[in-house]
Amino acid sequence: MATSSETSEQNVKSRRPAESAFKQQRLPAWQPILTAGTVLPTFFVIGIAFIPVGIGLLYFSDEVKEHVIDYTQCLKEGENITCADYIKRTAMEHCTCRLPFNLTEDFKGDVYFYYGLSNYYQNHRRYVKSRDDSQLLGRLSPVPSTDCLPYAFAMEDGVEKPVAPCGAIANSLFNDTLTVFSHISNSNVPVLRTGIAWESDKQIKFRNPPGDLKTAFANFTKPENWRVNVWELDPNDTENNGFQNEDLIVWMRTAALPTFRKLYRRVDHKELGYSTGLAKGSYELIVDYNYPVTDFDGTKSFIISTTSLLGGKNPFLGVAYVVVGTLCLLLGIVLLVIHVKCSKRLYPPMSQSYLINEEPENNKPK
Structure with a gap:
C-alpha cells in the first residue's frame, strides 16, 4: 500500500523540460575557430574594401555645393530689433527681415532650398503619436483620435469644433515664408512648391476628403497656431491644398534627430536664366518671420544645395568607412606582427646538428 508521502511525490509535476532537441539544448551548433589564418585575412579584406568605398562616398559628398544662412536673429526690416524678439513682444505680429548673401560659384544642376531647425525634438514619443x-x-470624423489631445478641438466663433488636421505635429507646422531675390535678374528666383514630398506619402498616407475642400471642412477648424485654413495652404495651386499639401506632408514626416533639415522648394529650371542651375552672384534672402524657436534655444537656417548620385551633402558615411577601414588595416598589421613573433618564440627552429645526430629508435644497436 502506497504511503501518503509517496502519493504526494507522484502528484508533484516534474519541472524537467520537454524531451525535444530545442528544450534539451541539443540543437546542432557551429562557431568559427578564431585562428590567425581566419582573423588576419578578414581584417585586411575589410580594410582594403572599406577605404576605397569611403573615398568614393567623400568624393560624391564634396561634389555637392551648399550655402547655409542662419537667420534666427535677423533684424526686422527698418528697425534695430530682431524678428525673434519682435514676434515675442507683439504676440506673433508679422515681421520681415532681409539677409544679403553672395554665391561665389555656380550651383550647376538641380538646385534645392531647405529650411533647417536645431534643438527641435520631433522624435519625442508623444509628439510622434x-x-x-x-x-x-x-x-x-467629428471626434478625432485621442492621440491628438490636447490639439483635437479648438474654439471658433465661440463654438468648439474638431481640428483638422489635428495633433501636435500639424499644430507646429513650419510657417516661415522664404524667398530668394536675385540681383542678377532683378527678380525673385522661380521655385516650385510641388515635387518636394515623398511620392509614397502623397499617394498612400494622405488623402483629401471628396468634393470641395472648403465645404468638406466646414464643420472643422484650423489648428490653433495656423494663420490660414487647410484648404488655403497654397493660394496658387488648388491641387496642392488640404491634406495633400506637400509642405504639410514634408513636415508630418518627423525627423529622427534634433538637428534636421526639410525640403522647402525646388528651383524651377524651366524659367529663363535658370536652366543650368543657379548662377554665382549677389542674392538676398527675404524672410516672413513667423516661427518662434528662441524659447527653446533653437536655431533656424536656410540652405541652398545641389545633389549628387548619392543625394545631398553627407560626409559622415564616407568618413566612417575610411576610419573603419583604416582601423582594420592597422589591427591586421599589428596582429600579424604579434603572430609572427609569438610563432618564432613558441616554435624555435631545430638546428641541423640536432637533426643529423637524432636517430630513430628502431635503428639503434641492441
Missing part, C-alpha cells in the same frame, strides 16, 4: 492617420486619409 500626436496625429490622426485616419483623418489624414480623408476620413473626417
